[in-house]
Amino acid sequence: MARMVQKFGGTSVGSVERIQNVANRVAQTVAAGNQVIVVVSAMGHTTDELIDLARQITPEPQAREMDMLLTTGEQISIALLAMALQQKGISAYSFTGWQAGIVTEPVHSKARIMDIDPRRLIDTVASGSVAIVAGFQGWTIDREITTLGRGGSDTTAVALAAAVQADVCEIYTDVDGVYSTDPRIVPFARKIQEISYDEMLELAHLGAAVLHPRAVEYAKQYHVPLMVRSSFSQVEGTYVKEVAQMEKGLVVRGIAYDTNVAKVGLVGVPNRVENLKIVFQSLAKESINVDIIVQSIVQNDVGDISFTITKDDRKRTMEILEQLKDQIGAQAYVFEEDLAKVSIVGAGMISNPGVAADMFQALIDHNIQIKMVSTSEIKVSCVIESGLAKQAMQILHTAFALDAVQQHEEAAVV
Template identity: 60%
Template sequence: MGIVVQKFGGTSVGTIDRIKNVAKIVTKTKEQGNQVVVVVSAMGDSTDDLLDMAHQITSTPSSRELDMLLTTGEQVSISLLAMALQEIGFSAISFTGWQAGVKTESVHSKARITDISSERIVQELKNDKIVIVAGFQGVSEEGEITTLGRGGSDTSAVALAAALKADLCEIYTDVDGVYTTDPRIEPKAKKLKEVSFDEMLELANLGAVVLHPRAVENAKKFGVHLVVRSSLVQVEGTVIKEEHGMEHVKVVTGVAYDMDVARVQVIGLENKINALSDLFSTLAKEKVNVDMIVTSDYGEDKINVSFSITSSDLQHTLAILERYVGSCTMISHEDHLAKVSIVGAGMISNPGVAAKMFEVLSNADIPIKMVTTSEIKVSCLVPKEYAISGVQELHRSFELDHE
């Protein structure tokens, strides 16, 4: 008998019927002799509904009160699922994040988990109960309710699996695994039987929403056995694992895209030795995540710095820069951009992959605004209206539509 952590997203618990379906999946795992911990998100679009209500009251709700509001969504899900399990004869108990011992940084809306005191969960498992934990939330050292940001329930599940030394962590969603690209925009996308932690981390960071990057990062760090599968159909999912193969059949594993990107340019920044470190340290302290960075000379003792951020951070970033830079420095920005990326561990030993990507986009008359690379990924910033066609062209050109 082992410990299995199962996470169900908002779509999986979006209706009462789907909650009852989740209960059947959970009890099947329990009947196989496992101790089961279930992590759930808020039902369907309830988080968006709560946000909408907040913004009907104020355009600038405080982050503390937003966390207080949004965490109620998961409380609805955990209590309903506990009732569904009890109704079919299984002993179950629901915990909020703080009741489950999930401790976080003292940051609202984007907190990171610092520790999990799992004693209460372990005790209830020993009492032969199914434990249901609200994802996406925790409590700071000051006793403040916090949320973990987008994809926080994935992170909650992996963190609990690591703390409990679980044998398996299953991420149930509305798709049946990880695909070579988004099957909603490319019907020929293929499901991957397995993918390495490093490839999945890049895909998740680059826009593949099936798993949150922090969840993948923690799974790799703590050696969590991670599987992505569907809560709607009973089929084999995708295993996320360490890369053991020495050679790769395909150079590129997948194509990802992110439609929420903006570019900011700081023109005429004084070229001091600590100019870049000061600039990006300032942004980091304000929780602005910077991706692509390009610098160039701008006259004598001046430089231009261009970088990409999420569109939702644009106004916040511009406000920070207005305070930070001097009057001799100009700031410009460009919105309505997208990032298109190819990912594959096989790139390490195969030169010319980036050149082929540029050629594919050029032949499709898609302009490239910025480029960034790593050993296993190449990303291009393009106008948003070209993103979908770019993904489709790259998917076909790298033969990802083949088995």
């Protein structure tokens, strides 16, 4: 007997028919003798519809009331799934995030999980029932309802798996695993059988949408084995674990891209460490994440500072820099959008020098200008024009021998 957490996203529970399909999968897992905790998202586009309703009332709804509103979406899903299982003769109970013992920090719309009391869930599954938990939500020690932000249901599932000491956490989605890149852009993308936490975390941070970074962080921290698989087929998915078996000859495991990128430039800044501290400390206080940072000294100990942020943070960043411009002695600040970040990821880079050079050469050979570069032990990221991102992904996928041979052969037959 194994204890399992299964998470189903909004697409997987997007209709009554799909909820019945999820119920069938859960029933199969129970029939195999397993204890099962299920985490579900809101049905289909329910969250977007609730946001739209709020904005019809007010253009700037209060964060507390938005959390109160948005958490109702998952409550619909858990109740309907419980009913579907009960109809099949399987004992099942639905739980909101707070009923499941999930305690978060006191931040609305993007709270982090601080603690979980899993006793109620453990008692439920130990008695032979299925526990169905609403993803994306929790409450504070002051009993204020909160939401976890983007990827919240993934995070809920992995955190619960750690809390109940589950043998595996299965993430069901609309794709049948983790691919070397987005197969909608690169038709010859290959499914990865195994990938390490570190590689998956890099890919998730860099734009791969199959798993949220916070969920992978939890899995790595608490050693929770993950399986990413499709809700709509029985195909074996991708295992995410501590150390993954390397495919022979592959230094790069995956390619990610992100078009939510803006470049900020501070022009003519006196070269003082205090100026860097003032700028980035001020941005951090407003929860603005800065990615790539480049400082260049032009002349007379005065230079430029460039860094990247998300497009979503542009307005607030402009306000902050306007306030800081005179304090740090900057001549001006500029923004550049229509950018994308294309990244290669692979644990094999650690022991294989020259990977970055190969990436640069592949892009240069196709006249793709590189505006900024960021590296770590297992990734290299290049900022380029957004209109060239898809072409760059295809070029790099082929350059690093990631194209699926079988798919090439099938295409040739056609």
